[in-house]
Amino acid sequence: MASNTQPLAGKRIVVTRTPQQAGELVELLQAQGAEVLLLPAVSFGPPEDVRPLDAAIRHLISYDWLLLTSQNAARYFCVRCRELGLDPAAFAGAPPRVAVVGPATADAARQEGLQVRHVAARHSSQALVDELSDVLTGKKVLLPRSDRAGAELPAALRRAGAQVTDVVAYRTLRPGAAESGVLERILCGEADVATFASPSAFHSFAEQVGHPALRQLSARMLLAAIGPVTARAIRNAGFAVAIEAADSTAAGLAAAIVSHWSRVPGTPTGAVKP
Numbered sequence: 001m002a003s004n005t006q007p008l009a010g011k012r013i014v015v016t017r018t019p020q021q022a023g024e025l026v027e028l029l030q031a032q033g034a035e036v037l038l039l040p041a042v043s044f045g046p047p048e049d050v051r052p053l054d055a056a057i058r059h060l061i062s063y064d065w066l067l068l069t070s071q072n073a074a075r076y077f078c079v080r081c082r083e084l085g086l087d088p089a090a091f092a093g094a095p096p097r098v099a100v101v102g103p104a105t106a107d108a109a110r111q112e113g114l115q116v117r118h119v120a121a122r123h124s125s126q127a128l129v130d131e132l133s134d135v136l137t138g139k140k141v142l143l144p145r146s147d148r149a150g151a152e153l154p155a156a157l158r159r160a161g162a163q164v165t166d167v168v169a170y171r172t173l174r175p176g177a178a179e180s181g182v183l184e185r186i187l188c189g190e191a192d193v194a195t196f197a198s199p200s201a202f203h204s205f206a207e208q209v210g211h212p213a214l215r216q217l218s219a220r221m222l223l224a225a226i227g228p229v230t231a232r233a234i235r236n237a238g239f240a241v242a243i244e245a246a247d248s249t250a251a252g253l254a255a256a257i258v259s260h261w262s263r264v265p266g267t268p269t270g271a272v273k274p
Contacts, residue, residue, distance in 0.1 A: 006032050006033025007032050007033065007258045007261050007262050008029060008032040008033040008034035008257065008258060008261065009033035009034075010033070011033070011034045011035070011192045011193065011261070012034070012035045012036075012037055012185075012190055012191050012192050012193075013029050013034045013035070013036055013037065013191070013192060013193045013194075013195060013257065014036075014037045014038075014039055014182075014186060014191045014193065014194040014195060014205075015029070015036055015037070015038050015039070015195055016039055016040065016041035016042075016194065016195060016196055016197070016201045016202075016204075016205050017040065017041075017197055017201070018040050018042065018043055018044070019038065019040065021071065021197075022038060022040075024250040024251070025195070025250040025253060025254060026038065028250060028251060028254035029254055029257070032254070032258050034257075037182050037185060037186065037190075037191060038182065039175075039182050039183060039186065039205070039208070040175045041175050041196075041200075041201040041202070041204040041205040041208065042172050042173065042174075042175055042198070042200050042201050042204050043172075043173045043174065043175055044072055044076070044170050044171065044172060044173060045170065045171050045173050046076060046079075046080070046170060046171065047147065047168040047169065047170065047171060048171065049168075050080065052167045052168065053077075053080055053144060053167045053168065053169055054080070054084060056142050056144070056165055056167050057077075057080060057081055057084055057086065058084070060086075060091065060095075060096065060142070061091075061094060061095055061096075062095075062140060063095060063096040063140045063141065063142040063165070064095060064096055064097065064139035064140050064141065065096050065097050065098075065099055065132070065136070065139055065140070065141045065142070065162075066096040066097070066098045066099070066114075066141075066142045066144075067099050067100075067128065067141055067142070067143050067157075068098065068099070068100045068101065068105050068109055068144070069100075069101045069105065069125050069128070069143075069145060069149075069153065070101070070105055070145070070146070070198075071104055071105050071107075071108035072146065072169075072170050073105070073144050073145055073146070073169050073170070074100070074105055074108040074109040074112055074114070075108055075112065076144070076169045076170035077144045077169045078109075078112035078113070078114065080169070087113065088112050088113040088114050089113030089114070091114065091115070092113075092114075092115040093115065096140075096142060097117040097118070098114050098115060098116050098117055098118075099116070099117060099118040099119075099120070099128060099132060100116055100118070100119055100120070100128075101119075101120050101123060101124065101125055101127075101128055101248075102119065102120060102123035102124075102248055102249060103119060103123070103249060104249050104250065105119075106119045118131065118132065123227065123247060123248035123249065123252075124227060124228060124229065124248060125152070125153045125156075125229070126152075126153075126156060129153070129156045129157055129160055132160070133160045136157065136160040136161050136162040137160065137161030137162070138161060138162075138163070139161075139162050139163065140162075140163045140165070141157055141162040141163065141164045141165070142165050142167070143157070143164055143165065143166045143167070144167050144168075144169035145166065145167075145168065145169060146168070146169070146170055146171070146172050146200070147168045147170070147171045147172060148172045148199075148200050149166075154166045172198075172200045174204070175204060175208070183208065183209070186209065186217070186221075187209065187213060187217075189217060189220060189221070191217075191221050192220075192221060192222065193221065193222040193223075193224050193242075193243070193257060194221055194222070194223055194224065195224045195225075195226070195253060195257070196223070196224065196225055196226065196230050196234065197226045197230065197253070198226075198229075198230055199229060199230055199232075199233030199234075201230075202223075202225075202230065202233055202234050202237070203233070203237070206237065214239070215239075218239055218240065222242035222243055222260070223239055223240065223241055223242055223243075224241075224242065224243035224244070224245075224253060224256065224257055225241050225243070225244045225245065226245050226248050226249075226250075226252070226253045227244070227245060227248030228244070228248075231244045242260065243256050243257055243260050244256065
């Protein structure tokens with residue numbers, strides 16, 4: 001049972017990540033006294049057409065940089081490497097150099113055997129471009145991503161002078177089954193916060209709940225984003241972002257939620273404006 005001295009005691013927080021990815025955030029929130037409602041908003045799978053990814057992998061040594069912008073990108077890329085008979089660990093010390101968007105992606109890449117040369121200090125795709133801009137001119141960059149990834153990152157890389165190969169490494173799919181009763185509890189207004197780690201998670205959650213219902217719920221339920229890209233997607237949909245993590249990690253998101261209630265414990269949920 002949560003202690004009343006814990007900053008999130010009595011709070012119910014929706015986590016929309018898949019069960020495989022939600023563990024750290026769930027543990028951090030529960031350690032601060034929160035009750036977690038797990039409602040996966042998305043699931044993931046391999047590309048429908050693997051030929052562009054396969055072609056890039058078979059010519060991997062011709063690239064100067066491999067940029068990974070999510071844990072899924074790292075995992076699905078390396079899974080496909082192994083399916084083609086290539087060991088990601090064998091690329092250590094050889095082109096391409098591996099750069100990642102943040103520490104969670106770095107950990108996933110290293111677990112797959114990749115040697116990470118650069119981790120973005122500000123944990124965003126734009127930061128990754130900014131920090132590598134001096135070394136990208138004329139370089140070949142491989143960018144394996146989700147099928148729903150936007151055009152901003154490859155465009156920014158090209159403006160920095162890179163030759164970009166943008167390939168689908170995994171698909172973002174409809175969510176799997178949620179625990180019994182979780183969606184009903186959310187619709188009944190029992191949740192204090194809904195957390196989102198990607199724009200696709202927010203959009204899928206909005207579809208599950210229903211946009212009119214979400215509009216009503218957001219008058220008392222805070223929406224929390226793991227970083228600026230997700231926050232922008234929520235705001236572009238016309239909703240307020242009450243909590244935005246400065247550090248785009250599970251720990252950063254949990255800390256931002258704790259900070260919100262430590263700072264303004266009595267603030268009405270709907271008081272934060274876009």
